Amino acid sequence: MKRALFDALQAARAAKRPAVVATALGDGRQSLIVGDEAEGELPASEAIRAAARRALRDDKSHTIEAEHGPVFVQAFNTPLRMLVVGAVHISQALAPMAALAGYAVTIVDPRRSFATAARFPGVTLTHDWPDEAIDKIGLDARTAVVTLTHDPKIDDPALERALRSDCFYIGCLGSTRTHKARLGRLAELGFGEKDFARIHGPVGLDIGAQSPAEIAVSIVAEVTAVLRAEPAAAAAA
Amino acid sequence: MAEAASLKSDDVLATAGAWKKAGKGVALATVVTTWGSSPRPVGSQLAVSDRQEMEGSVSGGCIEGAVVLEAQKVIADGKPRLLDFGVTNEQAWEVGLACGGKVQVFVERLD
Numbered sequence: 001m002k003r004a005l006f007d008a009l010q011a012a013r014a015a016k017r018p019a020v021v022a023t024a025l026g027d028g029r030q031s032l033i034v035g036d037e038a039e040g041e042l043p044a045s046e047a048i049r050a051a052a053r054r055a056l057r058d059d060k061s062h063t064i065e066a067e068h069g070p071v072f073v074q075a076f077n078t079p080l081r082m083l084v085v086g087a088v089h090i091s092q093a094l095a096p097m098a099a100l101a102g103y104a105v106t107i108v109d110p111r112r113s114f115a116t117a118a119r120f121p122g123v124t125l126t127h128d129w130p131d132e133a134i135d136k137i138g139l140d141a142r143t144a145v146v147t148l149t150h151d152p153k154i155d156d157p158a159l160e161r162a163l164r165s166d167c168f169y170i171g172c173l174g175s176t177r178t179h180k181a182r183l184g185r186l187a188e189l190g191f192g193e194k195d196f197a198r199i200h201g202p203v204g205l206d207i208g209a210q211s212p213a214e215i216a217v218s219i220v221a222e223v224t225a226v227l228r229a230e231p232a233a234a235a236a237a
Numbered sequence: 238m239a240e241a242a243s244l245k246s247d248d249v250l251a252t253a254g255a256w257k258k259a260g261k262g263v264a265l266a267t268v269v270t271t272w273g274s275s276p277r278p279v280g281s282q283l284a285v286s287d288r289q290e291m292e293g294s295v296s297g298g299c300i301e302g303a304v305v306l307e308a309q310k311v312i313a314d315g316k317p318r319l320l321d322f323g324v325t326n327e328q329a330w331e332v333g334l335a336c337g338g339k340v341q342v343f344v345e346r347l348d
Contacts (some may be wrong), residue, residue, distance in 0.1 A: 001265060003257075003348050010254060025269065028317035028345055061280035063269055072269045072343060074280050 005032050005040050009076065019076040020052035026069040048073065078142050079104050082223070085130050085158040086149035087115035090173070093216035094146070095123045101220055103144070108133040110154065130158035139165035144223045146203060150174040156185060163195045169226045171203035171219060200226075249293035253284035253347055262287030263347040264308035268295050270341035272323070277340075287312050295342050296322075308344050317345040 001009075005021075012019040012034045020033040024042050031040030033052045038044035044052075048071060051064045055075035063072045080103045084091050087109035095105045106124045109115040115125045126133045130147075139145065145162040147155040150173050162170045163186070172182060179201040186195065204218030205225070249265075256263045266283040268275075276297035283293040283301060285308035295304060300322045311318055323339030 001345055001347050006250075006254065006347060010250060013250075023267075023269075023343065023345075025319055025343060061269075072267070074267065 001030060002040070005030055008032050008034075008039060013076055016078050018056045018078050020055055021074045021076065022048050022052065023072045023074070024066070024069060025063070025072055042071070078140070080227070081106070081137075081140075081143040083108065083134065083137070083139070083143060083145045083158070085109070085145070085147040085155055086151075086173075087111070087120060087125065088148050090148050090212040090215050090219075092119060093213040094148075094219055095120060097216050097220050098223075099123075101224065106133070106137060108158070109149070130154060131161050134158060134161040134165075139167040141166045141168055143167040144169035144171070144227075146171045146173075146219060146223075148173045148203075150178055152182070152185060156182070159186065159199070160189060163191055163198065169223050170199050171222065172199055172201040173203045173215075174201060176202065249282045249284045252292040256284070256286045256290070257347050261290075262312035264311045264344055265347055266295050266304045266308060266320075266342050266344045268340055269319075269343045271338060272340075273338040275338040275340050285309075285312075296340060300340070300342070304342055304344065311344045311346050315346050315348070317343065319343050 009019055009021060009032055017034055021030060022033065022042055022044065023030045029042040031038050031042040031044045033044055033049060045066065047064065047066055051073040055061055055073045056077055059075060059077050061074040063070050082098045082103040082105045084094060084105060084107045087107050091107055095107060098105050106126065107115060107120060108126045108128060108130050110127055110129050112127055115127055117125065139162060145158060145167050147158055149155050155172065159172065172179065174182065183196050200222060204215055205222045207218050209215045209218040253263050253265055264285045266285060268277055268279050268281045271279055277294055281295055283291055283295045283304060285291050285305050287309065289305055291301060291305055294301060304320065307318060307320055320342045322342065
């Protein structure tokens with residue numbers, strides 16, 4: 001890979017812009033496609049651009065038969081993110097696990113005694129209220145939102161924002177009874193069954209988790225299952 | 238924990254860039270095709286330096302050794318190579334995939 005192309009790719013990734021590298025497998029010529037812009041030695045034909053769009057949409061790299069032989073189309077999608085509401089014990093296990101699974105983790109908790117650097121070394125923390133924090137960082141289709149305080153004052157504003165976004169996963173800690181009460185409050189805000197179906201509550205796969213770390217495993221597993229579900233299955237879920 | 242939570246540890250391209258900056262020869266290996274069972278999906282990358290360092294993976298550890306060797310040739314002559322690994326490969330005894338799958342790996346030099 002030419003240095004200029006490599007640097008441009010890294011710049012796009014740093015700017016959190018989806019990028020695609022197309023490589024002619026025969027001679028190694030490449031081009032970088034970011035949005036409508038393309039640069040590099042390999043001319044970005046319409047077929048290659050269409051393949052690039054598909055690779056980003058499906059988050060799946062693939063090879064196409066182009067005019068002059070096979071071209072590998074590699075997607076460098078925007079990073080996965082996880083917004084964790086509540087700097088609680090479970091979050092201490094969840095943050096490093098999610099980071100290992102590839103998520104840029106942000107923990108939001110307005111309670112300063114909870115969200116301390118000592119308890120969360122190396123994790124991005126914010127003491128804003130969740131709705132304010134979300135308005136700043138934004139939620140997109142590559143973001144998971146997990147609420148863990150089970151304090152309506154803190155969880156609900158985040159949940160409201162999450163339901164109005166296209167974030168791919170919403171999970172809420174709390175017993176079945178807590179969850180029912182939560183849905184009741186959301187109904188008063190005008191949310192309905194279709195919204196409720198997006199919420200995973202109680203959060204996490206049912207693996208009999210007990211300790212905070214085990215619950216974190218169940219959450220990372222569930223988020224993964226939703227992320228990797230076939231598009232059709234996700235739409236039906 | 239701070240180390241584990243860092244995303245940097247997982248960034249193959251960042252590592253490749255850092256090696257290059259430090260004056261090392263660097264090759265990038267990318268899984269471009271898989272058939273049957275294969276431990277790493279298409280698009281997985283392994284960065285290799287001319288000091289035989291590696292970061293990332295293109296298999297479950299079955300073929301990395303062979304890729305590192307081929308990468309040295311790519312670093313030396315700058316010619317990209319498309320490598321096939323699998324049960325039908327004559328190298329199967331040395332670097333065959335225990336899973337019985339096949340993978341195709343594209344190796345290029347970072348110029």
